[in-house]
Amino acid sequence: MNTDKYKHIEDHQLLQHFYADKNNEWLGILLQRYTLLLLGVCMKYLKNEEEAKDGVQQVFLKAITELHKYKVDYFKSWLYMIAKNHCLMKLRDKGKHPVEINEQHFLTPDETEATIKHLEKDATLTNMEKALQLLNEEQLQCIQLFYLEKKSYQDIAGQTGYPLLKVKSHIQNGKRNLKIMLERLQHNEQ
Amino acid sequence: MSNDLKDILSNSNKDIDNQQLMDYLSNQLSKADSHAMEKDMVDDEFMNDAVEGLQKMEHPKDMQAFVEQLNNDLHKQIAKNKNRKEKRSLKEQPYTYVTIIIILILVVISFIVLKKHLDAKNAQPPANSKVTAISNLQ
Numbered sequence: 001m002n003t004d005k006y007k008h009i010e011d012h013q014l015l016q017h018f019y020a021d022k023n024n025e026w027l028g029i030l031l032q033r034y035t036l037l038l039l040g041v042c043m044k045y046l047k048n049e050e051e052a053k054d055g056v057q058q059v060f061l062k063a064i065t066e067l068h069k070y071k072v073d074y075f076k077s078w079l080y081m082i083a084k085n086h087c088l089m090k091l092r093d094k095g096k097h098p099v100e101i102n103e104q105h106f107l108t109p110d111e112t113e114a115t116i117k118h119l120e121k122d123a124t125l126t127n128m129e130k131a132l133q134l135l136n137e138e139q140l141q142c143i144q145l146f147y148l149e150k151k152s153y154q155d156i157a158g159q160t161g162y163p164l165l166k167v168k169s170h171i172q173n174g175k176r177n178l179k180i181m182l183e184r185l186q187h188n189e190q
Numbered sequence: 191m192s193n194d195l196k197d198i199l200s201n202s203n204k205d206i207d208n209q210q211l212m213d214y215l216s217n218q219l220s221k222a223d224s225h226a227m228e229k230d231m232v233d234d235e236f237m238n239d240a241v242e243g244l245q246k247m248e249h250p251k252d253m254q255a256f257v258e259q260l261n262n263d264l265h266k267q268i269a270k271n272k273n274r275k276e277k278r279s280l281k282e283q284p285y286t287y288v289t290i291i292i293i294l295i296l297v298v299i300s301f302i303v304l305k306k307h308l309d310a311k312n313a314q315p316p317a318n319s320k321v322t323a324i325s326n327l328q
Contacts, residue, residue, distance in 0.1 A: 024268045024271060024272065025268060025272075027268070028264055028265050028268045031264060032261045032264060032265075033208075035257045035260050035261055035264075036208045036211060036212075036240070036244070036253070036257050037211075037236055037237060037240040038240075039240075039243070039244070039253070039256060039257065039260065040239065040240025040241060040242070040243035040244040041236065041239045041240050041243055042243065043243030043244060043246055043247060044239050044240070044242045044243030044246065045239075045243070047246065049247060049248060049249070049252075049256070052243070053256060053259075053260060056260050057260065057263060057264075060260075060264050060267070061267070064268075076236060077236070079236075080235065080236035080239075084239070146228070146229075146232075150222075150225050151225070152221060152224045152225050152228060153228055154224075165242075168231075168238070171232055172232055172238070175232055
Protein backbone atom coordinates (compact mmCIF):
# COMPACT_ATOMS: atom_id res chain seq x y z
CA MET A 1 0.00 0.00 0.00
CA ASN A 2 1.42 3.38 -0.95
CA THR A 3 1.46 5.34 2.28
CA ASP A 4 2.47 8.76 0.87
CA LYS A 5 -1.04 9.37 -0.33
CA TYR A 6 -2.25 9.13 3.27
CA LYS A 7 0.15 11.80 4.55
CA HIS A 8 -2.61 14.38 4.86
CA ILE A 9 -4.74 12.12 7.05
CA GLU A 10 -4.37 12.75 10.77
CA ASP A 11 -3.71 9.92 13.22
CA HIS A 12 -7.19 10.06 14.74
CA GLN A 13 -8.78 9.93 11.28
CA LEU A 14 -6.78 6.82 10.41
CA LEU A 15 -7.96 5.29 13.68
CA GLN A 16 -11.56 6.16 12.81
CA HIS A 17 -11.18 4.45 9.43
CA PHE A 18 -9.82 1.40 11.23
CA TYR A 19 -12.66 1.33 13.76
CA ALA A 20 -15.14 1.64 10.89
CA ASP A 21 -13.93 -1.32 8.80
CA LYS A 22 -11.44 -3.13 11.09
CA ASN A 23 -8.94 -3.24 8.24
CA ASN A 24 -5.43 -3.58 9.71
CA GLU A 25 -3.93 -1.78 6.73
CA TRP A 26 -5.01 1.52 8.33
CA LEU A 27 -3.01 0.55 11.40
CA GLY A 28 -0.03 -0.25 9.17
CA ILE A 29 -0.07 3.31 7.81
CA LEU A 30 -0.48 4.75 11.29
CA LEU A 31 2.16 2.63 13.02
CA GLN A 32 4.84 3.22 10.44
CA ARG A 33 4.70 6.93 11.23
CA TYR A 34 6.15 6.03 14.60
CA THR A 35 8.70 3.36 13.62
CA LEU A 36 11.70 5.67 14.09
CA LEU A 37 10.48 6.96 17.45
CA LEU A 38 9.69 3.43 18.63
CA LEU A 39 13.14 2.27 17.55
CA GLY A 40 14.63 5.11 19.59
CA VAL A 41 12.58 4.33 22.70
CA CYS A 42 13.45 0.61 22.52
CA MET A 43 17.09 1.50 21.95
CA LYS A 44 17.10 3.81 24.98
CA TYR A 45 15.87 1.10 27.32
CA LEU A 46 17.21 -2.11 25.78
CA LYS A 47 20.57 -0.64 24.64
CA ASN A 48 21.02 -3.17 21.84
CA GLU A 49 20.15 -2.65 18.18
CA GLU A 50 18.87 -6.18 17.50
CA GLU A 51 16.83 -6.27 20.69
CA ALA A 52 15.45 -2.84 19.88
CA LYS A 53 14.32 -4.04 16.43
CA ASP A 54 12.63 -7.09 17.97
CA GLY A 55 11.08 -4.77 20.53
CA VAL A 56 9.56 -2.55 17.83
CA GLN A 57 8.06 -5.59 16.08
CA GLN A 58 6.54 -6.80 19.33
CA VAL A 59 5.15 -3.35 20.08
CA PHE A 60 3.55 -3.33 16.60
CA LEU A 61 1.91 -6.71 17.24
CA LYS A 62 0.76 -5.69 20.70
CA ALA A 63 -0.68 -2.42 19.39
CA ILE A 64 -2.59 -4.19 16.59
CA THR A 65 -4.02 -6.76 19.02
CA GLU A 66 -5.00 -4.18 21.64
CA LEU A 67 -6.57 -1.77 19.15
CA HIS A 68 -9.00 -4.54 18.16
CA LYS A 69 -10.07 -4.84 21.79
CA TYR A 70 -10.75 -1.24 22.81
CA LYS A 71 -10.97 2.30 21.53
CA VAL A 72 -7.96 4.57 21.88
CA ASP A 73 -8.33 8.35 21.78
CA TYR A 74 -4.77 9.63 22.22
CA PHE A 75 -2.84 7.29 19.96
CA LYS A 76 0.64 8.79 20.32
CA SER A 77 0.68 8.82 24.15
CA TRP A 78 -0.91 5.39 24.21
CA LEU A 79 1.69 3.93 21.83
CA TYR A 80 4.49 5.44 23.89
CA MET A 81 3.11 3.80 27.04
CA ILE A 82 2.86 0.44 25.25
CA ALA A 83 6.49 0.72 24.07
CA LYS A 84 7.85 1.91 27.40
CA ASN A 85 6.00 -0.75 29.38
CA HIS A 86 7.15 -3.43 26.93
CA CYS A 87 10.79 -2.40 27.40
CA LEU A 88 10.48 -2.18 31.19
CA MET A 89 8.90 -5.65 31.30
CA LYS A 90 11.75 -6.99 29.15
CA LEU A 91 14.30 -5.50 31.51
CA ARG A 92 12.44 -6.84 34.52
CA ASP A 93 12.41 -10.33 32.99
CA LYS A 94 16.15 -10.05 32.50
CA GLY A 95 16.56 -8.80 36.05
CA LYS A 96 18.54 -5.86 34.75
CA HIS A 97 16.42 -2.99 35.84
CA PRO A 98 13.73 -2.42 38.44
CA VAL A 99 10.40 -1.47 36.86
CA GLU A 100 10.16 2.26 36.98
CA ILE A 101 6.75 3.39 38.05
CA ASN A 102 6.13 7.08 38.27
CA GLU A 103 3.06 9.25 38.32
CA GLN A 104 3.15 9.43 34.51
CA HIS A 105 1.88 5.84 34.39
CA PHE A 106 -1.26 6.85 36.22
CA LEU A 107 -1.96 10.06 34.36
CA THR A 108 -4.09 9.75 31.29
CA PRO A 109 -3.22 12.16 28.47
CA ASP A 110 -6.60 13.73 29.10
CA GLU A 111 -5.66 14.73 32.63
CA THR A 112 -2.18 15.95 31.64
CA GLU A 113 -3.55 18.15 28.88
CA ALA A 114 -6.32 19.47 31.08
CA THR A 115 -3.82 20.42 33.81
CA ILE A 116 -1.50 22.10 31.35
CA LYS A 117 -4.32 24.03 29.71
CA HIS A 118 -5.53 25.13 33.11
CA LEU A 119 -2.05 26.29 34.01
CA GLU A 120 -1.53 28.08 30.72
CA LYS A 121 -4.80 29.87 31.11
CA ASP A 122 -4.24 31.04 34.65
CA ALA A 123 -0.52 31.64 34.82
CA THR A 124 0.40 35.25 35.27
CA LEU A 125 3.75 36.67 34.38
CA THR A 126 4.28 37.96 37.91
CA ASN A 127 3.83 34.49 39.29
CA MET A 128 6.12 33.14 36.63
CA GLU A 129 8.89 35.51 37.63
CA LYS A 130 8.43 34.60 41.29
CA ALA A 131 8.43 30.91 40.45
CA LEU A 132 11.60 31.23 38.40
CA GLN A 133 13.44 32.58 41.44
CA LEU A 134 12.40 29.48 43.40
CA LEU A 135 14.17 27.09 41.02
CA ASN A 136 17.57 25.78 41.97
CA GLU A 137 20.55 27.44 40.34
CA GLU A 138 21.23 24.82 37.68
CA GLN A 139 17.61 24.60 36.59
CA LEU A 140 17.20 28.39 36.53
CA GLN A 141 20.37 28.79 34.48
CA CYS A 142 19.37 26.13 31.94
CA ILE A 143 15.74 27.35 31.67
CA GLN A 144 16.86 30.92 31.08
CA LEU A 145 19.44 29.98 28.48
CA PHE A 146 17.02 27.63 26.70
CA TYR A 147 13.77 29.61 26.71
CA LEU A 148 14.90 33.20 27.02
CA GLU A 149 18.16 33.14 25.10
CA LYS A 150 17.00 30.34 22.78
CA LYS A 151 20.26 28.39 23.04
CA SER A 152 20.46 24.77 21.94
CA TYR A 153 21.28 21.92 24.36
CA GLN A 154 24.77 21.75 22.89
CA ASP A 155 25.39 25.48 23.41
CA ILE A 156 24.10 25.36 26.99
CA ALA A 157 26.31 22.36 27.73
CA GLY A 158 29.29 24.25 26.30
CA GLN A 159 28.51 27.42 28.22
CA THR A 160 27.71 25.88 31.60
CA GLY A 161 29.99 22.86 31.51
CA TYR A 162 27.12 20.51 32.41
CA PRO A 163 26.93 17.23 30.43
CA LEU A 164 24.29 17.23 27.66
CA LEU A 165 21.97 14.80 29.47
CA LYS A 166 22.13 16.95 32.62
CA VAL A 167 21.16 20.01 30.59
CA LYS A 168 18.13 18.15 29.24
CA SER A 169 17.07 16.96 32.66
CA HIS A 170 17.56 20.44 34.22
CA ILE A 171 15.27 21.91 31.55
CA GLN A 172 12.65 19.19 31.90
CA ASN A 173 12.69 19.17 35.70
CA GLY A 174 12.85 22.95 35.81
CA LYS A 175 9.77 23.22 33.61
CA ARG A 176 7.91 20.65 35.71
CA ASN A 177 8.86 22.44 38.94
CA LEU A 178 7.76 25.77 37.48
CA LYS A 179 4.32 24.33 36.77
CA ILE A 180 4.03 22.97 40.30
CA MET A 181 5.17 26.26 41.84
CA LEU A 182 2.79 28.29 39.69
CA GLU A 183 -0.05 26.05 40.73
CA ARG A 184 0.88 26.58 44.39
CA LEU A 185 1.22 30.34 43.98
CA GLN A 186 -2.18 30.53 42.32
CA HIS A 187 -3.70 28.33 44.98
CA ASN A 188 -2.32 30.65 47.69
CA GLU A 189 -3.77 33.68 45.92
CA GLN A 190 -7.29 32.22 45.87
CA MET B 191 10.71 38.90 27.24
CA SER B 192 7.16 38.39 28.50
CA ASN B 193 6.35 36.28 25.46
CA ASP B 194 9.46 34.24 26.10
CA LEU B 195 8.32 33.68 29.67
CA LYS B 196 4.90 32.54 28.48
CA ASP B 197 6.69 30.30 26.04
CA ILE B 198 8.04 28.21 28.91
CA LEU B 199 4.57 26.95 29.67
CA SER B 200 3.39 26.44 26.12
CA ASN B 201 2.97 22.84 25.20
CA SER B 202 3.69 22.20 21.57
CA ASN B 203 2.26 18.93 20.44
CA LYS B 204 3.33 19.00 16.83
CA ASP B 205 3.52 15.81 14.87
CA ILE B 206 6.94 14.43 14.34
CA ASP B 207 8.71 14.73 11.05
CA ASN B 208 11.00 11.74 10.68
CA GLN B 209 13.27 13.47 8.19
CA GLN B 210 13.71 16.44 10.47
CA LEU B 211 14.49 14.12 13.35
CA MET B 212 17.15 12.34 11.28
CA ASP B 213 18.63 15.70 10.28
CA TYR B 214 18.71 16.76 13.93
CA LEU B 215 20.50 13.55 14.89
CA SER B 216 23.10 14.07 12.19
CA ASN B 217 23.56 17.77 13.14
CA GLN B 218 22.28 18.97 9.80
CA LEU B 219 19.66 21.37 11.13
CA SER B 220 20.15 25.10 11.51
CA LYS B 221 20.51 26.51 15.05
CA ALA B 222 16.95 27.83 15.01
CA ASP B 223 15.50 24.52 13.79
CA SER B 224 17.56 22.56 16.34
CA HIS B 225 16.23 24.81 19.09
CA ALA B 226 12.64 24.36 17.87
CA MET B 227 13.16 20.60 17.84
CA GLU B 228 14.58 20.66 21.36
CA LYS B 229 11.63 22.73 22.55
CA ASP B 230 9.30 20.04 21.21
CA MET B 231 11.37 17.42 23.00
CA VAL B 232 10.91 19.08 26.40
CA ASP B 233 7.14 18.68 26.05
CA ASP B 234 7.18 15.33 24.36
CA GLU B 235 8.50 12.47 26.46
CA PHE B 236 8.10 10.05 23.56
CA MET B 237 10.34 12.13 21.32
CA ASN B 238 12.80 12.85 24.10
CA ASP B 239 13.26 9.15 24.88
CA ALA B 240 13.49 8.35 21.17
CA VAL B 241 16.24 10.91 20.54
CA GLU B 242 18.21 9.64 23.54
CA GLY B 243 17.90 6.09 22.23
CA LEU B 244 18.76 6.93 18.63
CA GLN B 245 21.85 8.82 19.77
CA LYS B 246 23.02 5.54 21.32
CA MET B 247 22.94 3.64 18.04
CA GLU B 248 26.30 2.19 17.11
CA HIS B 249 25.64 2.53 13.39
CA PRO B 250 23.54 5.66 12.88
CA LYS B 251 23.84 5.24 9.11
CA ASP B 252 21.81 2.02 9.34
CA MET B 253 18.89 3.81 11.00
CA GLN B 254 17.00 4.45 7.76
CA ALA B 255 17.55 0.85 6.63
CA PHE B 256 16.29 -0.47 9.99
CA VAL B 257 13.17 1.67 9.74
CA GLU B 258 12.48 0.52 6.17
CA GLN B 259 12.98 -3.12 7.13
CA LEU B 260 10.66 -2.79 10.13
CA ASN B 261 8.01 -1.10 7.98
CA ASN B 262 8.24 -3.81 5.33
CA ASP B 263 7.93 -6.52 7.97
CA LEU B 264 4.93 -4.72 9.44
CA HIS B 265 3.12 -4.60 6.09
CA LYS B 266 4.01 -8.23 5.34
CA GLN B 267 2.64 -9.28 8.71
CA ILE B 268 -0.58 -7.36 8.10
CA ALA B 269 -0.99 -8.90 4.62
CA LYS B 270 -0.34 -12.39 6.05
CA ASN B 271 -2.94 -11.89 8.77
CA LYS B 272 -5.42 -10.68 6.14
CA ASN B 273 -4.96 -13.85 4.04
CA ARG B 274 -5.25 -16.02 7.11
CA LYS B 275 -8.44 -14.21 8.10
CA GLU B 276 -9.93 -14.77 4.64
CA LYS B 277 -9.07 -18.48 4.76
CA ARG B 278 -10.50 -18.73 8.26
CA SER B 279 -13.72 -17.08 7.15
CA LEU B 280 -14.08 -19.88 4.56
CA LYS B 281 -13.68 -22.44 7.32
CA GLU B 282 -16.07 -20.58 9.59
CA GLN B 283 -18.96 -20.76 7.10
CA PRO B 284 -19.04 -24.45 6.02
CA TYR B 285 -22.86 -24.64 5.86
CA THR B 286 -23.05 -22.07 3.08
CA TYR B 287 -20.64 -24.05 0.96
CA VAL B 288 -22.27 -27.42 1.77
CA THR B 289 -25.68 -25.97 0.77
CA ILE B 290 -24.29 -24.68 -2.54
CA ILE B 291 -22.74 -28.08 -3.30
CA ILE B 292 -26.01 -29.92 -2.45
CA ILE B 293 -28.03 -27.59 -4.71
CA LEU B 294 -25.56 -28.17 -7.56
CA ILE B 295 -25.77 -31.96 -7.09
CA LEU B 296 -29.58 -31.78 -7.08
CA VAL B 297 -29.57 -29.75 -10.30
CA VAL B 298 -27.28 -32.28 -11.99
CA ILE B 299 -29.39 -35.26 -10.78
CA SER B 300 -32.61 -33.55 -11.93
CA PHE B 301 -31.07 -32.93 -15.33
CA ILE B 302 -29.99 -36.58 -15.70
CA VAL B 303 -33.42 -37.90 -14.59
CA LEU B 304 -35.29 -35.55 -16.93
CA LYS B 305 -33.00 -36.44 -19.81
CA LYS B 306 -33.53 -40.17 -19.29
CA HIS B 307 -37.27 -39.66 -19.08
CA LEU B 308 -37.29 -37.66 -22.33
CA ASP B 309 -35.07 -40.23 -24.10
CA ALA B 310 -37.39 -43.05 -23.01
CA LYS B 311 -40.37 -41.13 -24.31
CA ASN B 312 -38.70 -40.49 -27.67
CA ALA B 313 -37.73 -44.17 -28.00
CA GLN B 314 -41.44 -45.32 -27.94
CA PRO B 315 -42.95 -45.49 -31.54
CA PRO B 316 -45.82 -43.06 -32.09
CA ALA B 317 -49.41 -44.55 -31.88
CA ASN B 318 -50.43 -43.90 -35.60
CA SER B 319 -47.32 -45.72 -36.87
CA LYS B 320 -48.66 -48.84 -35.06
CA VAL B 321 -51.98 -48.61 -37.01
CA THR B 322 -50.14 -48.35 -40.35
CA ALA B 323 -48.08 -51.39 -39.52
CA ILE B 324 -51.20 -53.48 -38.70
CA SER B 325 -52.99 -52.40 -41.92
CA ASN B 326 -49.91 -53.35 -43.94
CA LEU B 327 -50.00 -56.83 -42.45
CA GLN B 328 -53.64 -57.24 -43.41
